[in-house]
Amino acid sequence: MxxxxxxxxxxxxxxxxxxxxxxxxxxxxxxxxxxxxxxxxxxxxxxxxxxxxxxxxxxxxxxxxxxxxxxxxxxxxxxxxxxxxxxxxxxxxxxxxxxxxxxxxxxxxxxxxxxxxxxxxxxxxAGEWIGCFGLTEADHGSDPASMATRATPVDGGGWLLRGGKMWITNAPVADLAVVWARTPDGVSGFVVPLDRPGVGVREVTGKLSLRASATGELTFDDVLLEADALLPEARGLKAPLSCLTEARYGIVWGALGAAYDCLTATLRYAATRTQFGRPLAGFQLTQAKFADMAVELQKGFLLALHLGRLADAGRLRPAQVSAGKLNNVREALAIARQCRTILGANGVSGAYPLMRHANNLESVLTYEGTSEIHQLVLGQELTGESAFA
CATH class of the missing domain: 1.10.540.10 (Acyl-CoA dehydrogenase/oxidase, N-terminal domain)
Known part of the structure; x- marks a missing residue:
């Protein structure tokens, strides 16, 4: 390279x-x-x-x-x-x-x-306690407003939590969860220690993506919470959605890291892998692939950096983060797949990071809002019309 x-x-x-x-x-x-x-x-x-x-x-x-x-x-x-x-x-x-x-x-x-x-x-x-975020449900992924988990006030103060959450990163190893539930006043957030009676945690196994990540299901069977478990400033669905915006911003950058690792690994491979008497890096079609991938990587980096500067100036808006996630995850996945083609059969080997990154990025493409959701966010921003319902 x-x-x-x-x-x-x-x-x-x-x-x-x-x-x-x-x-x-x-x-x-x-x-x-x-x-x-x-x-x-x-x-x-x-x-x-x-x-x-x-x-x-x-x-x-x-x-x-x-x-x-x-x-x-x-x-x-x-x-x-x-x-x-x-x-x-x-x-x-x-x-x-x-x-x-x-x-x-x-x-x-x-x-x-x-x-x-x-x-x-x-x-x-400090990393002494691990947390997770309970918003997604098995039947309510892209439509969190339809969540079925409920928290009911009990006599004398406190709450009774019933329901479940699915595809929750960190859940199998977490000490606490921030859980979003319907209450008589709308969607509210609760800090739930996961050692409480009635809390169930099941690890999701058999994944073909994000295998170096702990993913789980949370169930709440009449979990009794004190009154102070309620997040007092979280009112309505906008609260968890604002948290998702924070996480999506990190994905705008993170996906590029996976793409960068794929591209640099492939450049090194192509410099030493010989076919037809010359390195793969010397073929026109291979160089064209490298040129296109490098351009998309740099464009994505400039986009992420611009969003970061906006965030530091206090001017970053959710629709702008949607644009970043939509573009950068989509292009990162394309780069990972393209790099795999240059390595041929070696591209599917665990000795190289390409297929691992590509498989992981399939999940990143979906979580924190699918590409389709972000397209609709941008469509609403451009037209003033909501296509969600």
Whole structure:
């Protein structure tokens, strides 16, 4: 590999010293703790999630864009670069950090009481406690407004929680869940310790994607919660959707990390793999593929960086995040698939990261809003007409 794909447009010059330092720190973490083992984690369908959480907590990566309560208070761009490097290792590792920081921790930080913040956030920032985010249900994926989970007030204060959540990242190893449920006042959020009587946790097995990530189902069979389990500032469906916007922003960057890892691995392979008496890198069709992929990667990086600058200026809107996720995940998946073709049969081998990234990106394409949902978000933004109903 003669030139790094992101060096063609000198994109590194657009970052400041602190942003580059964050990127380099996370890149070292991935090199030391993820790359040597991730192929085996994927093969076995298991990863040392708790150890990874502590390692990320020690480096200030959990809730790193939040301020106070043990959180690092980093910039949106620095957080995005961290997601890029984590997902270059594996989408499951970035998902661990995203769900912990941008979903579970953000929900408590943004909508919780001062007592809830002090109780939960420092331990979560350190990786001592793992959280998950219970919004999706088995029968209600893209339509969270139709959720069936309910929380009913009980005499003397408190709540009785009934229902279930599905496809919940971190659930099998989590200590607490932020659960969204219908109440007499509309959709509300609750902090639910997962050791409560009536809580059931089942790991989802047999996955062909995100195998280095812990995914589970949560069930709530008349779980009794104290009154202070309620997130007092979360009112209506806009609250969990705002959390999803936080997580989607990380995906805008993270998907590019997977694409970058595929492209750099393929460039190295093509430089040494000989066919018909010359390296694969010397063929016109191969170079055309590399050129197109490098252009899309750089365009995606510029888009992510622009959204990050908007976020740091307090001007990022949800529809803009939808544009970023729609484009960058779609293009990252296309890059992973194209890289696989250059490696031929070797592209499906676990010795190379291409098929693992491609399989992971199929899940990333779906979660935090499918491509179709983001197309409709943008369609509504452009036309003023909602096509959701």
């Amino acid at each position: 003669r030139t790094d794909p992101l060096a063609l447009l000198d994109l590194d010059s657009l970052l400041d010293d602190e942003e580059r330092a964050t990127r380099d720190m996370v890149r070292r973490l991935v090199a030391e703790r993820v790359r040597p083992e991730v192929a085996d984690w994927y093969e076995r369908g298991a990863a040392p999630v708790r150890q990874l959480a502590v390692a990320c907590g020690e480096r200030g990566l959990l809730g790193m864009h939040l301020r106070g309560y043990g959180c690092a208070g980093g910039s949106a761009v620095a957080y995005g670069l961290a997601c890029f490097e984590l997902e270059a290792g594996d989408s499951g590792v970035r998902s661990l950090v995203s769900v912990q920081g941008s979903l579970a921790m953000y929900a408590i930080w943004r909508y919780g009481s001062e007592e809830q913040k002090r109780r939960w956030l420092p331990g979560m920032a």
